[in-house]
């Protein structure tokens with residue numbers, strides 16, 4: 001499956017605004033009550049505002065013209081009360097929606113982070129961490145801004161507009177039609193330009209992601225940058241990403257602001273039309289001054305929200321572009337699903353068996369061709385071969401980091417895909433080429449993924465470590481279990497990182513232990529220690545060792561030679577050495 005977010009979704013595949021918004025609302029169904037309350041407040045606010053011009057018109061024609069000051073005072077008092085209620089409803093909905101926005105941000109960030117956690121390794125191979133961070137942080141915040149600031153203004157503006165439109169047409173159809181004429185132009189203009197505006201915003205968010213990816217890459221590789229004096233190179237790359245971001249931001253800014261002047265022009269034209277037509281109708285005796293004032297008021301109530309809608313529509317486009325990028329992740333499903341365990345024919349008695357396995361990375365050529373191999377319980381196997389031959393890939397299939405493109409991998413006689421993640425990872429310990437540590441103590445790091453000993457006291461843990469023959473390794477660290485490491489593990493050596501990863505894997509007592517170049521950075525004395533620990537593992541433990549240093553595989557029961565996607569038995573140690581020399585010369 002292709003997990004590349006920047007390639008999987010083309011513009012044509014993106015959801016329409018309506019569908020996207022509907023999906024978004026589904027995600028925040030728990031906010032339904034608050035959304036209705038805020039909507040109620042905003043509708044009340046609009047209704048009160050819309051009654052204003054009618055009351056003013058009545059007061060002019062009945063109280064001012066006839067000099068009835070008592071009625072004028074009462075009208076003034078009613079107007080003040082109406083404006084106060086309007087102020088309160090406006091404050092109430094702003095407060096309510098501010099919270100809805102923050103909770104949406106919280107829900108979305110959790111949802112997107114949880115989804116990322118469920119996705120397979122292939123997803124991380126194909127997407128840059130910086131871009132993903134930008135989606136989790138930046139794009140979700142665009143939605144928060146939309147919910148906390150724009151949505152209710154948006155709905156309020158629509159309510160004002162619709163209400164004003166109804167009043168305009170109800171008071172006098174002819175005048176109503178004249179005052180609404182410029183709105184048709186606005187409608188047309190908006191419909192034509194909206195997709196373009198959304199595209200400009202999507203392009204801008206993409207460059208924000210790219211900028212973030214650039215920062216992440218240079219921060220992650222700062223040592224190499226300094227060592228190779230490549231600061232200029234990264235400065236140039238960053239400058240390019242920054243320039244792209246600047247250009248797309250300017251372009252999105254222009255797109256977002258294109259509606260406003262046009263809407264303002266149409267609004268002025270409408271006021272002018274009302275004034276001219278109103279004066280003409282007064283001269284014909286068909287209209288009153290009060291009605292002209294009411295029409296000017298309602299035209300204002302119709303076009304001012306429309307002008308606000310121009311800005312809000314742009315906010316909506318930004319939010320929907322962000323939501324598109326978020327839903328791209330939320331819609332992804334891991335292709336490493338658990339399947340029902342079917343019968344295996346012929347049955348397998350091996351711990352691990354490959355049957356006609358083919359594999360290629362997404363978007364790449366086939367790496368492993370028709371592999372057949374079997375690993376028996378309690379034995380030690382070595383995978384040797386030239387660089388890039390396919391050893392790590394083979395091991396990754398055993399640990400089900402990927403599924404074969406063709407063929408079957410069996411674990412304890414069952415299709416490996418039929419095991420749940422927890423069952424499988426309990427059986428398999430994998431020490432990766434690049435050991436992974438996270439911020440915390442050695443204790444936390446070696447108990448990572450080990451639910452059995454998670455709550456053991458330090459004393460119990462020390463006993464367990466002694467039983468697993470790991471105490472000499474722990475002694476390497478001055479502060480023992482309490483030694484602190486950072487996620488980059490900058491304070492400790494690569495060899496020490498490998499030792500921690502080794503302790504972590506051994507302590508879990510897996511049925512199968514895979515060591516991928518796990519001792520490549522460890523001195524020969526400590527390596528001998530690791531070898532002894534491996535020898536003392538329970539007799540049922542199967543070991544798969546990938547190594548370039550051949551002395552580490554001298555004691556293997558079987559050596560496999562992995563080259564150009566073929567995995568063949570190498571026979572004796574001497575034979576393997578010869579094959580390796582030959583394979584390395586050829587590759």
Ligand SMILES: Nc1ncnc2c1ncn2[C@@H]1O[C@H](COP(=O)(O)OP(=O)(O)OP(=O)(O)O)[C@@H](O)[C@H]1O
Nearest residue numbers: 125361364367385386387388389390391392393394
């Ligand atoms: N994530 C990936 N995406 C695409 N291709 C990959 C990926 N990882 C490895 N490859 C390719 O697969 C092939 C086999 O790589 P693999 O890491 O399995 O080799 P290896 O024998 O373990 O090499 P080494 O001894 O250097 O660790 C290589 O051609 C490599 O470029």
